């Protein structure tokens with residue numbers, strides 16, 4: 138498995154300010170991403186998931202995103218936003234199938250939570266359940282936007298362990314946006330700073 142981004146950035150007028158990004162990830166690899174607030178990290182993940190127009194190309198096993206229907210692409214390239222969307226009343230309605238109890242227990246989520254109304258979930262429960270919901274679809278690539286932002290340290294560590302285990306056992310690639318230097322260290326040694334595109338300033342000076 139090979140996941141590639143080639144010169145990806147936002148289209149003019151998209152609001153993003155990052156220099157075009159190229160990267161390659163193989164099966165089982167985890168890459169962390171960091172950079173200034175507002176530079177476009179979330180928009181970069183959305184581009185990789187084919188959720189927003191962008192320049193450059195994204196390829197999975199050599200096949201361009203442009204050649205695959207968006208819904209098929211997103212089955213293989215799973216995106217978990219910082220603030221997950223919940224559209225039905227009950228948690229279980231958002232799951233394509235029953236998640237393994239081992240995943241729930243690893244994240245300290247009681248199985249009964251699946252039968253709970255979404256409005257009763259805490260912010261951290263939503264965040265953990267959004268990850269489980271994405272994992273159930275068995276993506277080859279997992280794009281995570283600050284997935285531990287609302288979690289205490291213990292739950293954050295458990296979530297890291299679950300994602301690492303998933304990447305290894307399913308030979309999936311993971312891109313994880315994190316502002317936390319300690320967290321990035323726990324996730325491994327591949328890290329990429331998203332930098333500002335200074336092309337226009339450079340041309341003016």
Ligand SMILES: Nc1ncnc2c1ncn2[C@@H]1O[C@H](COP(=O)(O)OP(=O)(O)OP(=O)(O)O)[C@@H](O)[C@H]1O
Nearest residue numbers: 151152153154172173174175176177178179180181
């Ligand atoms: N739908 C949109 N239309 C226009 N501009 C947008 C849209 N979504 C985001 N932006 C802008 O794009 C820029 C990048 O936003 P993004 O959320 O990707 O930044 P970020 O690097 O993830 O920030 P943070 O670290 O604060 O989460 C911001 O200036 C934001 O206002």
